[in-house]
């Protein structure tokens with residue numbers, strides 16, 4: 452029996468999975484209301500789809516510990532985007548065409564079934580690789596079956612390296628389109644498109660002509676959708692240099708807004724921006740639900756980074772589902788309204804701040820939401836301290852002088868990825884008011900500013916026995932109004 456990291460779940464030793472489960476359970480950093488793996492490592496959300504009312508989320512999963520190894524598709528489903536049920540592993544890479552993992556991809560509904568597209572990753576001994584695009588069928592009863600004629604696209608087109616992956620499929624004008632992240636032979640990243648009349652038989656159509664011909668060495672996890680009258684691409688470029696407020700993580704994610712011509716694949720881009728300004732955000736994917744909402748989940752994590760919780764043999768989580776809209780060319784992200792179901796009774800605070808004020812001594816189970824606004828700001832800085840104990844604190848500051856908002860996680864004992872900095876910032880046009888929505892879930896922080904126009908998603912690993920107080924502060928004066936909810 453192979454013990455290498457390229458082992459499927461069917462090759463587990465007796466008792467091995469139970470042991471992994473028990474070890475991960477010991478970790479009080481595991482979240483309460485985010486999607487996370489019971490054990491092993493999760494990364495990208497995959498195959499997002501709503502079928503007959505039920506939401507299905509799949510994700511990249513390596514069972515045997517907190518490393519990137521043989522990737523499977525794990526599966527959870529929900530009726531309400533709040534309560535999730537774990538289902539048996541959906542895709543295990545047992546076939547030759549996927550010998551080194553069932554990599555990421557998206558889903559499309561066809562004839563009442565979900566078609567799940569993924570990349571069969573194949574590596575060779577000399578270090579080279581190829582990619583096959585594959586399909587599986589999500590049946591109405593929630594079971595998943597690989598397509599008998601896999602792969603649906605064998606190998607990569609001429610002009611590209613073996614890095615071609617992460618199919619996103621959609622239907623338009625009676626045709627199906629498959630968008631893939633790719634690396635050109637000159638080692639620059641790009642997007643390519645296949646087309647099909649039946650979603651089974653695919654023909655290479657060409658490369659998307661963007662205005663970013665030399666933007667990193669590989670583009671992963673592409674997405675494309677129409678939103679509020681515009682065309683939007685989302686992808687995760689690798690190899691972009693940090694600059695100003697932007698691109699500080701090892702790899703980053705952008706959205707690009709413009710007009711896409713499907714006939715000649717020209718994308719007339721008007722604007723692009725990093726989607727999320729936090730420390731831990733990568734490989735998001737969107738889908739349209741049965742109400743017509745454009746929803747997004749993302750991996751809260753980064754590749755090639757070790758995390759403090761790795762010692763417990765599990766890693767990472769997915770963001771809360773976010774509803775997307777456009778205001779002009781700005782992408783707005785709002786946690787879906789269903790999430791208010793998680794709330795316990797509200798506790799309200801309001802007043803005029805002149806210094807700092809501890810509003811919560813010890814946050815409920817360290818799983819809570821804050822929905823608040825600062826108004827009449829006459830202060831050089833206003834903000835929060837979260838995960839606040841004697842020794843540690845996370846600061847969120849709106850800084851008038853620097854015209855920026857900052858998340859500072861430098862004051863924690865458990866540090867990681869510090870080569871990429873311990874502070875994240877975004878431009879903030881100083882104003883007399885700002886509203887903020889904060890979700891904390893054990894070791895996860897999601898901050899939505901001004902209705903979701905700026906979002907920071909990050910992991911924080913407070914010391915295990917520490918308190919988690921919440922403090923608001925103003926250097927100067929400001930009014931504040933807060934609703935605090937324990938979440939369970």
Ligand code: FRU
Pocket residue numbers: 494495511522554555556570616617671672733734754
């Ligand atoms: C992005 C990614 C994808 C790939 C998958 C493998 O995080 O590298 O490009 O399909 O993860 O797990």
